[in-house]
Amino acid sequence: MRESRRIMLTVSYDGTAYAGWQRQLNAPSVQAALERALLSLTGEAAAVTGASRTDAGVHALGQAAHFDTRSSIPAEKFSFALNTRLPDDVRVVDARLAAPDFHARYGARGKTYRYQIHNSPHASALYRHQRAHVIPTLDAALMRNAGRDVLGEHDFRAFAAAGCEAKSTVREITEAGLRRDGELIELTVSGRSFLYNMVRILAGSLIYIGMGKLPPDALAAALRSGNRLDLGFTAPAHGLTLMKVRYTAHEEN
Amino acid sequence: MRESRRIMLTVSYDGTAYAGWQRQLNAPSVQAALERALLSLTGEAAAVTGASRTDAGVHALGQAAHFDTRSSIPAEKFSFALNTRLPDDVRVVDARLAAPDFHARYGARGKTYRYQIHNSPHASALYRHQRAHVIPTLDAALMRNAGRDVLGEHDFRAFAAAGCEAKSTVREITEAGLRRDGELIELTVSGRSFLYNMVRILAGSLIYIGMGKLPPDALAAALRSGNRLDLGFTAPAHGLTLMKVRYTAHEEN
Numbered sequence: 001m002r003e004s005r006r007i008m009l010t011v012s013y014d015g016t017a018y019a020g021w022q023r024q025l026n027a028p029s030v031q032a033a034l035e036r037a038l039l040s041l042t043g044e045a046a047a048v049t050g051a052s053r054t055d056a057g058v059h060a061l062g063q064a065a066h067f068d069t070r071s072s073i074p075a076e077k078f079s080f081a082l083n084t085r086l087p088d089d090v091r092v093v094d095a096r097l098a099a100p101d102f103h104a105r106y107g108a109r110g111k112t113y114r115y116q117i118h119n120s121p122h123a124s125a126l127y128r129h130q131r132a133h134v135i136p137t138l139d140a141a142l143m144r145n146a147g148r149d150v151l152g153e154h155d156f157r158a159f160a161a162a163g164c165e166a167k168s169t170v171r172e173i174t175e176a177g178l179r180r181d182g183e184l185i186e187l188t189v190s191g192r193s194f195l196y197n198m199v200r201i202l203a204g205s206l207i208y209i210g211m212g213k214l215p216p217d218a219l220a221a222a223l224r225s226g227n228r229l230d231l232g233f234t235a236p237a238h239g240l241t242l243m244k245v246r247y248t249a250h251e252e253n
Numbered sequence: 254m255r256e257s258r259r260i261m262l263t264v265s266y267d268g269t270a271y272a273g274w275q276r277q278l279n280a281p282s283v284q285a286a287l288e289r290a291l292l293s294l295t296g297e298a299a300a301v302t303g304a305s306r307t308d309a310g311v312h313a314l315g316q317a318a319h320f321d322t323r324s325s326i327p328a329e330k331f332s333f334a335l336n337t338r339l340p341d342d343v344r345v346v347d348a349r350l351a352a353p354d355f356h357a358r359y360g361a362r363g364k365t366y367r368y369q370i371h372n373s374p375h376a377s378a379l380y381r382h383q384r385a386h387v388i389p390t391l392d393a394a395l396m397r398n399a400g401r402d403v404l405g406e407h408d409f410r411a412f413a414a415a416g417c418e419a420k421s422t423v424r425e426i427t428e429a430g431l432r433r434d435g436e437l438i439e440l441t442v443s444g445r446s447f448l449y450n451m452v453r454i455l456a457g458s459l460i461y462i463g464m465g466k467l468p469p470d471a472l473a474a475a476l477r478s479g480n481r482l483d484l485g486f487t488a489p490a491h492g493l494t495l496m497k498v499r500y501t502a503h504e505e506n
Contacts, residue, residue: 080374089378125267
């Protein structure tokens with residue numbers, strides 16, 4: 001019998017039709033789609049572990065995942081072979097051999113998310129599944145400045161959804177950029193890891209700051225108070241895309 | 254009875270679910286969706302005339318259209334009122350009073366289209382309905398230079414689809430820009446008007462030039478020969494978006 005190998009995948013998906021990354025009993029998930037394609041390809045019932053368990057409607061351009069296989073398929077061929085078996089809203093964009101102890105979730109050293117807002121009196125027809133619609137004209141410069149308040153290591157207790165089960169709520173944000181391009185406002189956030197709904201609560205709070213519904217220093221104040229009620233709404237899932245998961249160099253090669 | 258007014262609309266749509274702009278007997282069209290929404294709103298069976306009869310799968314961010322109405326609804330309220338009656342893949346993003354002789358199609362002084370290419374070994378999950386997938390790595394600088402050959406007034410006979418019924422095949426291209434942003438290659442083309450499939454044939458020919466399947470001077474040669482066979486394939490419809498239709502200033506106000 002062949003030895004088991006661990007394969008790392010980079011996966012992109014349109015989350016619109018999925019109940020999220022994680023396998024569920026009665027709803028379609030990206031994880032189940034990948035596992036089904038793997039079963040069809042290798043005959044093995046392999047579990048696919050993702051770096052981030054993205055919510056229903058959330059997209060990915062660079063989700064990372066791993067699985068183990070005893071098949072003889074060359075590691076880098078898995079992307080092409082799986083794509084012929086996957087629905088067209090899920091694409092494996094890279095596959096490579098990983099170290100036996102590589103773990104897509106526990107080994108992740110950083111993640112980048114983007115949040116897209118369609119800032120216009122009317123919703124977007126073309127980007128309706130990728131951008132959250134905000135009607136009042138947002139002050140992007142104000143939002144950009146406010147975003148800087150979350151940079152660095154802080155207790156992000158106020159930015160955690162009610163159901164958050166993290167032991168510690170201390171996180172480090174290494175990037176919080178914001179740009180406007182016509183009706184599009186795009187927030188880019190990087191950090192080692194995030195609390196549940198943290199990026200969407202940050203996006204919703206920045207939207208409130210940009211509308212004047214929260215003061216420009218609301219993020220800093222919420223970091224001090226630790227109170228979720230000092231922040232804005234949880235921005236809708238479909239505006240969020242997982243862009244990249246980072247590992248230490250030797251794990252990525 | 255109220256006097257008839259002519260209203261100009263700016264319309265954006267995701268063309269994925271439509272057989273094109275134009276009303277058809279047994280297939281959904283953007284025109285029919287707008288006319289149905291107008292009937293529901295005003296009780297009038299008004300014909301909506303579009304600037305461009307975009308093909309099945311082609312998108313629009315700035316299609317222009319007009320219709321006549323005797324309703325008392327203020328011109329600028331039509332966007333909001335129609336949007337509540339339209340499917341979410343069609344949005345009226347602007348509505349205004351037009352001159353009685355304004356004509357969205359015959360009055361158009363210029364149009365801008367963009368063509369998006371996903372240049373990657375794997376198709377895009379997230380942008381699969383908006384970008385044409387091209388696997389071989391394209392030489393964008395070569396494509397950008399070649400694109401300049403179509404600038405100005407030329408006989409574009411070679412760039413016309415077989416079914417083209419235009420009396421003259423002379424057209425003027427005022428812009429042919431190309432940029433690469435990672436896996437995205439975006440072509441922007443402006444002109445007063447275009448022959449049927451002209452932008453898609455230009456996009457397909459630039460793709461062939463970028464792949465080395467056509468020489469860098471193929472566009473210039475085809476302008477001289479007038480032969481469709483000297484050009485590349487007709488790039489798929491879903492990569493194309495009508496960005497803007499231009500009118501003389503007094504018609505736009």
